[in-house]
Amino acid sequence: MIKGDPISKILYVDLSRKRFWVEERPELFDRYLGGVGVGIKLLLEECPKGADPLGPENPIIFSVGQLNAFFPLASKTVALFKSPHTGNLGESHAGGRSATAIRMAGYGAIVIKGSSSIPVYLVVTSRGVNFRDASALWGMATYTTGRVIREREPGAGVRTIMRIGPAGERLVTYACVVTETYRHFGRLGLGAVFGSKKLKAILIAGKLSFKPENSKLYREVYKEIFDEITKSDLMKKYHELGTAKNILPLNKLGGLPTRNLSSASFDQAENISGESFAEKHLGRRVACSHCPVSCIHLAALREPYEHEPYFYKTRMISYDYEPIYSLGSMLGIGSTEGVLRLMDEAESLGLDVMSTGVALAWATEMLLKGLIGLEETGGLKLKWGNVEAYVKATRFLVEQPTSFYMALARGVAYASNHYGGKSFALTFGGNEMPGYHTGPAAHLGFLTGSRHSHLDGAGYSLDEKMVKNGEKPSPPKIVEELLKEEAWRQILASLVVCFFARAVYKPETVCKTLEVMGYKLTAEELQKLGLEILKHKLEFKFREGFSFKKLSFPKRIFETQTPHGKLSKSFMEEALKLYEKKVKALMEGNL
Numbered sequence: 001m002i003k004g005d006p007i008s009k010i011l012y013v014d015l016s017r018k019r020f021w022v023e024e025r026p027e028l029f030d031r032y033l034g035g036v037g038v039g040i041k042l043l044l045e046e047c048p049k050g051a052d053p054l055g056p057e058n059p060i061i062f063s064v065g066q067l068n069a070f071f072p073l074a075s076k077t078v079a080l081f082k083s084p085h086t087g088n089l090g091e092s093h094a095g096g097r098s099a100t101a102i103r104m105a106g107y108g109a110i111v112i113k114g115s116s117s118i119p120v121y122l123v124v125t126s127r128g129v130n131f132r133d134a135s136a137l138w139g140m141a142t143y144t145t146g147r148v149i150r151e152r153e154p155g156a157g158v159r160t161i162m163r164i165g166p167a168g169e170r171l172v173t174y175a176c177v178v179t180e181t182y183r184h185f186g187r188l189g190l191g192a193v194f195g196s197k198k199l200k201a202i203l204i205a206g207k208l209s210f211k212p213e214n215s216k217l218y219r220e221v222y223k224e225i226f227d228e229i230t231k232s233d234l235m236k237k238y239h240e241l242g243t244a245k246n247i248l249p250l251n252k253l254g255g256l257p258t259r260n261l262s263s264a265s266f267d268q269a270e271n272i273s274g275e276s277f278a279e280k281h282l283g284r285r286v287a288c289s290h291c292p293v294s295c296i297h298l299a300a301l302r303e304p305y306e307h308e309p310y311f312y313k314t315r316m317i318s319y320d321y322e323p324i325y326s327l328g329s330m331l332g333i334g335s336t337e338g339v340l341r342l343m344d345e346a347e348s349l350g351l352d353v354m355s356t357g358v359a360l361a362w363a364t365e366m367l368l369k370g371l372i373g374l375e376e377t378g379g380l381k382l383k384w385g386n387v388e389a390y391v392k393a394t395r396f397l398v399e400q401p402t403s404f405y406m407a408l409a410r411g412v413a414y415a416s417n418h419y420g421g422k423s424f425a426l427t428f429g430g431n432e433m434p435g436y437h438t439g440p441a442a443h444l445g446f447l448t449g450s451r452h453s454h455l456d457g458a459g460y461s462l463d464e465k466m467v468k469n470g471e472k473p474s475p476p477k478i479v480e481e482l483l484k485e486e487a488w489r490q491i492l493a494s495l496v497v498c499f500f501a502r503a504v505y506k507p508e509t510v511c512k513t514l515e516v517m518g519y520k521l522t523a524e525e526l527q528k529l530g531l532e533i534l535k536h537k538l539e540f541k542f543r544e545g546f547s548f549k550k551l552s553f554p555k556r557i558f559e560t561q562t563p564h565g566k567l568s569k570s571f572m573e574e575a576l577k578l579y580e581k582k583v584k585a586l587m588e589g590n591l
Contacts, residue, residue: 038065
């Protein structure tokens, strides 16, 4: 147990009435541990059926877990909401200092309801909430907003600042929330939900401290985990090159989506590899709180001022595999400088870079095929590798100067319904494709995962293992492994542990950490709990209109070779039916 731990306290904030209150819900945290387990129960309670995702009735829920602020790499906060991008479950995770700040402020979860009549930002501490007028911040970029709030408010070093940019204010459905400048609640449009509530930012500062009752056991378990992280090779690649290290192996494997997935290998991959970024630009490594790995790699982009010779401006830009894929190979951009410029633009505006890259890739192919003209693109000649045009197009996604950009600001699924081009529209359940064309498990996971993300069942990893082992995929094997992994990830997302650390936080290790926190749970009980949490997420999805009958695979994935050869539509549909059967059994309590 933890002396004085207030994790069962939930802070409720009503933006409409500018009021707040705290409720204690120990039964929720005792049962579901925190994070996504508690968050989905709160979302089911607080979000009315059929709620408008951009209406005041759609709540924002931030939740942390039992291990946050106590163990290495337990460094994430979970956000849950109804997604304006898909119209269904929205779930996003972010690192930085947010989890530690929330717990040290004395809360296990924060529920934000209603909508403000004027722009506001919140200052949250253990004493409650202050509502600040953010009218002067409205319209500012994410970078500037963070700097202004840092200068205005006390608490440096122990606070988190979540904020949106113009994309969230303009209700782009894949707008993100930036936290600590270099981390994000990225996917599924949390930034637009902020914008709809006139919520520009949230600052959370906490200074409380807690101590496990069994200090000896805590030290032993902590050391075991810390040593495995720092003295083995499990986390080495994340420290040295970060996830950008994946570019070359995936390209060699033939699983790197390129030019709107017209190919799965990029002839300029070497130029935008993790190695190239590190050699040319690496300026700093940064870590989330309670993490010794420092997987956040910051590039120093040095550019001359237009009318000032020998005088340069330098910007620090975080880079990872997914942004390099979406704004690099997907757009045919083969230079680190080009990728960084585009990344910086998207970050400043507050756009999810993955959806942005896929949207621009689809728009490029639309123009190249003559399905739209320069009138739709605002005069921009979108073509593979044209960095200048893509930078301007990124701004147009937010400014929306034409009806085409207004549609594209709602995502590729929406835009392709209005303009055509569905045969090469790369969306899964309404969300744009992640950066893996590794085989059947990846694509089945994108489509069936509880939040349509590559982080659901790690299908890409399963594909790669099968290639390495020379194993032939089968629908039963894929479905079984995806469901098993997704169930386990609900436990990690409830604690809340970074998914990069899944090889460290194995079931037996998690059981030891929970013993420190006063729990006696076996690995089997945790797996069952994971399935229960997954069931609650599916309950919300079905309630909001999700149906397997509405799901379909993008046509393009069957046209482009994968490491497992060309995918068979009948194989994928068989796997989808089997997954549906398993989900039905889970919902009926028979799994």
